[in-house]
Amino acid sequence: EVQLLESGGGLVQPGGSLRLSCAASGFNFDRSDMSWVRQAPGKGLEWVSVLSGRNGGINYADSVKGRFTISRDTSKNMLYLQMDSLRADDTAVYYCANLHHSWGQGTTVTVS
Amino acid sequence: QSVLTQTPSVSAAPGQKVTISCSGSSSNIGENFVAWYQQFPGTAPKLLTDENSYRPSGIPDRFSGSKSGTTATLAITGLQTADEADYYCGTWDSSLLAYVFGGGTKVTVL
Numbered sequence: 001e002v003q004l005l006e007s008g009g010g011l012v013q014p015g016g017s018l019r020l021s022c023a024a025s026g027f028n029f030d031r032s033d034m035s036w037v038r039q040a041p042g043k044g045l046e047w048v049s050v051l052s053g054r055n056g057g058i059n060y061a062d063s064v065k066g067r068f069t070i071s072r073d074t075s076k077n078m079l080y081l082q083m084d085s086l087r088a089d090d091t092a093v094y095y096c097a098n099l100h101h102s103w104g105q106g107t108t109v110t111v112s
Numbered sequence: 113q114s115v116l117t118q119t120p121s122v123s124a125a126p127g128q129k130v131t132i133s134c135s136g137s138s139s140n141i142g143e144n145f146v147a148w149y150q151q152f153p154g155t156a157p158k159l160l161t162d163e164n165s166y167r168p169s170g171i172p173d174r175f176s177g178s179k180s181g182t183t184a185t186l187a188i189t190g191l192q193t194a195d196e197a198d199y200y201c202g203t204w205d206s207s208l209l210a211y212v213f214g215g216g217t218k219v220t221v222l
Contacts, residue, residue, distance in 0.1 A: 037157075037213075047202075059209050100162050
C-alpha cells in the first residue's frame, strides 16, 4: 500500500525557517517524481516544487524560488522541504505527493 | 489568477451528468498530459484520472477525462451525493517549468 506521511509543520514567525519531511513507502521512491503542493486556507491547490526521480532535476514555483529547497534521501525513502525566510502568505497545508499516484494527508504551516 | 481556467461551480440533480472544463494553452494542456483530482473538505486531494483519460484502480467509470486541443474535460455521470467535492485539473507547463493547477470547481448535487 502506498503511503506518504508528512511531518514538521507548525507555527513560525515571519522570517523564520521550518523543515518539512515526508516518509514514503509502498512504491519505488527512487524512480518517482515527488512534489510538494500547498493549499492556503480557503484557497485552491498551489504547486510548490518537484524533484525528478529520473534525473534528480528540481523545479520551483516562482513564489518560493530562492527561499525553499527540496531534497531527498533515497536510503531512507524520505522527501524534504527546507523553508527559509517564511512569510505570512506561506501559511498553508503542505502536501507531499506523487502527482500521478498518491498524496499525503498534509502538514499545516502557520507563519505569524 | 490560475494558469488553467475552471468554472468555479457546477450543480445537477442526482443521476444527472456534469462536465467540468479546464482551459489552458499550448505550453500546458496543448502539449502535456492532464490529471484531475477530487478533494473533500478537510482532506487531501485524490487522483481521479491521469494522462488525460486513464483511471487508476478503484476509480468508478462514472468519472471520465478527455482532452481536445488546449481544453480538458472531466465528466461525471450518474451523479451521486457522495460526489459533492472540489475538483482540480493539473498539468505541466513547459514554458513556466512548473506544474499548474486550475482554480478548482465545486460540484453541488441538488
